[in-house]
Amino acid sequence: MAALRKNMHLLKKLNVVSSCVCKPASLKHLHTSAPVLSVGDPLHYFMRDDVQKILEELTGFDVKKTFYQRAQYANKEPNYKVLSDVELEEEIEKAKEIKARRLQMPPFMDIRKPKDDLLSDDPDIAPALTSKYVFIDISDNLRRIPVESKRNVVCRHEDGKLKVADWEQSDRVVRMYYPVAGRNVFIPKMFEEEQLEKILTHENYIDILERACVQFEPDSSDFIRITHRIYEHIAQNGDFDVLHCTRFYGPMVFYFAWFNKIEPLLMHMMNNDHLTSAVHLINLKCMLHKEPSKSGNLFMIIRDYCLGKVKKEYKKDLKIALNDLEKRLEIRAKRMESEAKESNKEKVTG
């Protein structure tokens, strides 16, 4: 029992940040169901090293944005320390773990398969049953139960059938027996479709995503519905910068690439002169849809993509963005040339 308590304590500590643990050890047990899309299992692609590398590069790091102010700690005072250069390096080395945890991407998964396995059928005991009975395995076996959602939950129905409990039942029972800070037994009202629409503003994106991460499993239908709705809302309003440098930027980019909707994000990158990230995005899309990745001049790759096969709705806007980008690049090149000439002159005269 003591071991269990210790284990729970660890989990709680982790869950201050999130319950969506995305490390290779726990990933083995998070296999998704059969592919819904024709392309394949998204998690298989999401966890590939080359994809992860691109997503991490696209996310970036900024102290203010990555470590955004959380509401519950707004009234706390900071501590100050005086450190020499050597001590500071040690501290930063230690803090790499914090940074990695803060940038841990919640996995992009498919909806899990519904459970409805019949274990046994005993109609003889049906008269004695007045309600459903739910049983949960609460043993402390880390090998068998690496994640709380993998606990065996069965349900004896009133007609005497013993079935594996469906996801809604099993989730509720697990939440009740294994409480986690910030996770409610009943799903909060804000995640209902009607209420979610009301609170969708650019200030609330991160808060909703954080809370959804704590409340749901990454492959539950609710989590997928909520995250996808927020990504769509961001694409509509062009608020991509809100999630930049946070752990939700990677899954968002992956979502756009997976469902072939990268055009709004690409235009946003072109308008802000982020050429390398634009090329990364195009390459990611090619990777997921089994097309050959491109290399060479950054601008040429972008131009080829914009003038190639694109959806009709975005064709006009993409062309305008491309022309603007070309003009800006030309002006910059001219300025660079003139500056180089001046510096050369100064060198000669000096």
Added chain:
Amino acid sequence: MAATCLRTTLQVVKTLKISDVGLQRVPVHQGIPRQIVALSQLLHVRYGSFFNRKDSDENWDSIRSVSNQGRKRGRASRGKLARKINLDSGKLGEGITGLVFPGLSKPINKDTASKDLGVQKSLTGPIERSTDPKKAGSNKRKNRLDPYDRGFRGDKLPGKKVDPPDPVDGYTFPGFEAYALEAKFVSNMVASQGKVYKHLVVVVVGNKKGLIGLSLGKGTTVKAALKSATNKAAKQLTYINVYNQHTIWHKFAEKFHQTTVIAEPRHLGFGKKCHPVLNILCELAGIKDIHITVEGSKRNYLNMARAFMVGLQNQKTHQEIADELGQNIVEYHVSRDYYPVTLASPSTDVEKMDTPKAVDFTLDSYHFGNRTRYMKPRKVRFYQKLAGYKKKQAMDYKRRNQSGAMIERMVLGLQPEFKTMK
């Protein structure tokens, strides 16, 4: 004869004016005593002596007057005289309903005499009371100030806003405000005149963006003293560096004579928790969030303000501290999971220090001059040791989350009715 007597008595006692038409003389019959009937009103008549004949002022003088001799000896000074009481204070007037009582609340006229002289409603209807609290009511209420402009000394000057400074060489001090901190009466002995009294006023001037000035002025009147003080303060402006436009850079403790001011920075939205004098100083300097404790003498506002001003001026930026110590200043916050953020590192021309610091060295002790602040432990009250208090605490601990949980249940539809917890 009797009618005039009645009139005079009423004038004296109630100051009512009654016209002749309003009074009717009943013809005298043999054997029946004289009667006065004020048209369905029987009035009480007091047959007296002088007070019927004299005016009300003259009557009052009979009790209040003091001879010239007595006045010189001080029999009229310091409230020794009887006070004149306003007998009209309880007079019947038009109430909220607008009722008229002829002969009592209104004089009796020709028109009213012919008609019913009983109780009637006024034609104008009920009086409209103004909703503005400043205008309604007595004179005292009219002069009442808004709580934010009232200062911290009742209806006296300290803490109140005063006129801004006069322009100097065409500069009009835009956005500047002035507050009086202290006002008192001081005296000085002069050989020719003896004791000479003067008014002393302490004034702060500031623009809420870091410029602030403190000064004191004297004058024969309060107005003159205020003017000299504000104009002097406006010429002694100093710049104060405000961290992130809301708080101070670091903790500091400053002593001026017997007054010690200990100030600490606070997070955004904390507000100002300090002495009212320092509150005004902070507001004029543009500091929004701060915690200050004052130790020692708290009666001398000038010294308190000076101590705080000196402390504010001696603040160091993070860069200055880093240069002085030759090391980095690093910030940790819970919200960032204690990720180290370097605020300042020593500039290139400064010698870097890699020697280990003292064991008990902290940035706070550095600001307090190698001392640590003693925080008084909270007092345990006598009732906190009693069994009943502990029992109550236990009950409170049981119910600590119930109010929140009930709201959550109601939101989820698990508890439809609103039931208060007992």
